Amino acid sequence: MSEMLKRIEKILLTEKSVIAKDGTFVPVKDILYLTSKRGDVLAILAGKKPITLPGNLNAWEKLLRGLFVQTHRQYLVALDRIEGTFERFPEEPEEEKRLTRAELRAKDDECEISLRGTAKRIPVTAVYGQKLKKTLGIGV
């Protein structure tokens, strides 16, 4: 029963709007990603100005779980918008020899992702990389 409720809530969430600090309603499906900047949470939409949301990124991560995924302590991205991954540090192969296995694995989890609707690449840090890979079905 609880699984069903979770699924229904997730489906309904895509049709909901969130309320910005200035009172405007922002449809969840229009949000590309959320980012925290100087204590504010900004919702980034395609071709529009960033909109400031109340609360912090952790609270939004909980609220939008299943539709959005955290890739960095400052970024929460819409899963549906993820287009591709890019190497984050493509020009540093020499350093790898000195890294431990754990460090290598962590480095492997770091990348950048592109989203449909923006040219900006979003960083993915090792802390969130493994979870993101699992969600996207890479290296399973």
Place this chain on the structure above:
Amino acid sequence: MPRGETDLLKQVLEKLMYLDPPIKKFPVTPEDPAMAVYFLDLKDVCYITTKSDQGREETMFMTSGGKAYFSNLRLTEIEKRLKDHPHYMRTSKFYVINLTKIRGLKVSSARDLWFEGIKEPVVNAVTSTYLAEFEKKLQ
């Protein structure tokens, strides 16, 4: 909870799965050489085939726009990953198809299928081994 209600809830859950599939994107080889992985929207894919095309031997994902994407995974591996996806099913040795993209069907010993946005039919897309299951899913 009575047994009847549990079964009913299971059915509802299955229907919900149809609206909200457990997997929505599939990693494929990107066109952009700078990109490491491209995530193809499974809702745009008509069928997946091992038949070599455009001079390539990899597994091919054909989209409704007529654009092809490729993966190094074998069709069996892809089928395994999509086993819980309600829109996809294996229909022949060479094809895994998206049931929601079918726009036409010709009945012969096998089934030729027409897909959304693709002019040419896929000949023998459904073979006898998979026919019963295919027809069951279409109902």
